[in-house]
Amino acid sequence: MNELLNVSAGPHVRSKYSTDKIMGLVLLSLMPAAGYGIYHFGVNAAILIVVSVLTCVLTELIYELVMKQDITISDLSAAVTGLLLALNMPPTAAWWLPVIGGVFAIVFVKMLFGGLGQNFMNPALAGRCFLVICFAARMTDFNYDGMTSATPLMMIRTGSSVNVRDMVFGNIAGTVGETSVIAIVAGACIMLAFGIIDLKVPASYIITFVIFMGLFAGRGWDVNYLTAQLAGGGLMLGAFFMATDYATCPITDRGKIFYGICLGLMTGIFRCFSSSAEGVSFAIVFCNLLVPLIEKLTLPKCFGKGGEV
C-alpha cells in the first residue's frame, strides 16, 4: 500500500463549480446577444468581437509572462472582459479601437490592481469609458442600414417617436450587443438558471430606474416612454451582465440591493440631465467606486446575534 497520504485541513470535498466554469457559463450566456449582434450588424461586428477577445486574452498572457506571474488566462475571465467590451462597441468601429480599449482594461484596470477579483471597477466598462472619452466621435458613430442614424434614446431626446417593438427585438441602432432585449434576457435566464447571478442587483436597478424616470423625466408614467428607456441604451446588458460582475459589486445581500438602487439613480440622473442620452456605463463605473463603502454600511448581523436566519 502507498503510505504517502495527503493531509490537509477539512473539508476534504469540493463543489464542482470553479472559476473557469462560471466564466465559461457567462460566455455562453453572452452568446445570444453576441450572435444577434453579428446577425444584425454583419461582419464588422464579428471582427470586433474576435479582435477584442483576442486582445484581452493576449494582453493578460503577455503581462503575466513579462511580470513572471502564474498564467491565468484559462480561467476565461479575460475572454469575458473582451466579449463584453466588444458588445459595447459601435458596430462600425475600426478594429483598433477594441485593441486600445482591451489593453487599457486588462493592464490598467485589472492586472495592475492584482488581477482577477482585485479590480475596483468593471474592466470592460472602464475600457469603454476610456474609449468614449478619447475617441468620442468614433464611439458615438452609430451607422445603421447604410447611413448614420441616431440611437433610439437620442431620438427620444430630440422628440421624435420610436418603435418600442423594434427596440425589444433589437431592430435598431446601438452598440454590438445592447440592442436586442430578448437576446440579453435569454442569456440572463441561463445565468439565473445556473445560479451564477441572482436578481438582487438587476431587479433593484431596473425598478429604481423606472421609478426615477417616472418621477423626473417629465413624461410621467407613459408606459411607451418608460419601456423605450428600459429597452434603449445599454441598460439591459448593463443590469444583467455588468452590474452583476462579482468583483465590482458588494458581497452582502443588502449591499447588492443598495448598489442596485444607486445604479438606478445614477443612470436616471445621467439620462435625464447629462449632455449624453446614455448613462449606463458611467453609472456602473461610478457606483463601482461606492462598493467598499456600501459593503461597510451593510455588514450582516451574524447568527445568534440578531441576524436573519
Next chain:
Amino acid sequence: MSGFTFKGGIHPYEGKELTKDKPIKRFVPEGDMVYPLSQHIGAPAKPVVQKGERVLSGQLIAEAGGFVSSNIYSSVSGTVKSIAKHRVATGDMVESITIEGDGLFETAPPLPVGEIAEMSKQEVIDAIKLAGIVGMGGAGFPTHVKLSPKDPSKIYYCIVNCSECEPYLTSDYRRMIEEPDKLVAGLKIILCLFENAEGILAVEDNKPDCIRKLKELTLDEKRISVKALKTKYPQGAERQLIYATTRRAINSSMLPADAGCIVNNVDTVVSIYHAIIEKRPLTERIVTVSGDAVREPQNYLVPLGTSYRQLIEASGGFVSPPEKIISGGPMMGFAMFDLDVPIIKTSSAITCFTKDEVAARKPSNCINCGRCAEVCPGRVIPARLADFAENRDEEKFLLYNGMECCECGCCSYVCPAKRQLTQSIKTMRKQMLAKKKK
C-alpha cells in the same frame, strides 16, 4: 413536514448508499489496543493501572482527571504493555495506555449502578460519569458535565441529534434502524433529569425509515416528539440544530443551556442506556468504514482502542491506493498520515478516497462571488474573514464576527476559486482564543 431548517448550508454528495444497508457487524480485534488518556474535552484521565498488570474487559484503566474529564475503560482482557505517547487521529502524540489483548475477552463485574426507578437525579448523573460517557458525535464533551447545567428546571428541550448530516457516515443511521428502542429508552433517562423538558428526536428527512420507526416507538410518549429536518449540511451542527428544532438562536459565547436546550448525539444516548440499564461502561462504538478506496464498506461495532488499520483490513483493504484517509467524514474529519492510530470515543468513521479533491485544484484569486456568504450558517462573510486572517488583522476579524464561525466547512466546499477559507479562519480563531486565555 420538512419545515425545520436554518438559512445557508450545502448539499454535498452524501455517499451514504455505500454503507446504508450494511447491518452493524461486531468487530473482534487482535493484538495491541491503545487507549489515549485524552479522548474528550478537558483534563486528561489519570492511569490507575501499572505496566504488566492484567486487566479485564470493562475494567477502569484511567480515571477522570477533574470535573471536566472522563473515565476510560479497557475494552479487552489482557496485560498492560506500556503507558507512553502514541499517535492519535488528529496527528498529535497523546499519552496512552497500550494493552496487549489475550483474545479471551474476560469481562469485569458490572458497574455498581442501582436500579433506575430508585435512583436520584444525582445518582443517574454520577453513573453516567462513572461509565465514562462523552459526546460521541465528535466534540467529546463529557456528558455528565453537559447534564449538570446551573438550573436544571430551565431546560426545556432535550434534543437528540439524529441528523447525521456528515456525508458518508451511517453509524447513527444503523443504530436508529437496529436499536431504536435503546435510543428512546436512553432519551427517557435524560428526561428524568429535567422535569420541564420535552424530548426531541431530530432526524434529517433523508432517513424516512428512521423517522417512521421512531414515531411508532414514541407514539405513547407524551414528552417525546420526532422532528423531520430538511436534509442539508450542517443540519447537525449544534447551533443550527437548536435553531431548526426550537427557533432559538445562540451565538458562540452562549451554551445550548442558555437557550434551554441540551443536545446529545445518538451513540451518546445509547451509551447512557448501556450504562444505566445494562450497567456497562463505554467500551465500544459504531464506526463506518467507507469511501471509494475501500473494497467492502461496512458499519462495525468496534471496541475502543482498535487500530484503524485492522478495520480497513477487515473491510477487504483498498481497491486502489488511497490519496487521502480521513478520520470522520469528509466535511469535519481529520486527514491522517498514519493508520496505526486507535479508535477513540469520538471516532465515527474512516473515509478513504482514491482521489483528493483538495489537492486536485490550486487555490486562485477570490472572485468575490459571494457563494461563501450565501451558504454560511453563521451568516458571516468567509471571503473577507479569510483575508483578515491571512493579514492577521485581528480588529477587522472581530468586527466581521470572525469568532462566530462554527468551522463547518461550507465556505471552502462551495468556493469556486478553491480557497482554503475554513482553514484560514479556523487558524485565526484558534490563535485568538489562545490569546484570550492567556
